[in-house]
Amino acid sequence: MSEARLSYIIVAMALPTTDWRREVRRWVRRLHLRTVCKIVVSVCLLWHIYAVAMWNLPNTTPLITPRISDDSVVRKYMVASGFMQGWGMFAPDPYSLDVYVEAQIHYADGTTRSWEFPRMAKMSTWEKYGKERWRKYTEVAHQDAYSFLWPVMAHYAARENNLYPGNPPVSVALVRHFRLVRAPDQEPGAFAAYQFTMVDIKPEDLH
Secondary structure (H helix, E strand, O other), X not given: OOHHHHHHHHHHHHOOOXXXXXXXXXXXXXXXXXXXXXXXXXXXXXXXXXXXHHHHOOOOOOOOHHHHOOOOXXXXXXXXXXXXXXXXXXXXXXXXXXXXXXXXXXXXXXXXXXXXOOOHHHOOHHHHHHHHHHHHHHHHXXXXXXXXXXXXXXXXXXXXXXXXXXXXXXXXXXXXXXXXXXXXXXXXXXXXXXXXXXXXXXXXXXX
């Protein structure tokens, strides 16, 4: 018999009324619920610490590699929870490409308008705080492996530039501008440009 159960029986026998016994019964239930909650929270916390540790340790040993493979529970948890973080920007080969994406908006009357996806280099510190995600988005989305995002990018650019009544965007060309990041004591090089897709815009894409 558990200590809590024994305590309940002893106290209940000493209570003179049914109401008091009912109150003790509630107290015991709350005690059990509190204990269960503590156990659940502790287990979840320990699991999270373990998963974060496995994810952040260098993926160079047989001990770590299987635990963060594509079908591992750790990877599925980190991706689903949004806690995943790649450390490629630090070592051994830091990201060395400065890139931004331009949208060339073609209108029904034959005119063209240039528009850039938000760039951190042109923002104040306060603006960067709320839009830093755009840097990561464009760094990833322009790559060929993520071509499924290109129509979405073009539709977004068309909606943002649907400015003239009776003259809607009819197509959008996406152009990547890129250059290698040089050492701090060297002058930055010129951007190269490459049109990586052209997307036709339908009226329903503008809503």
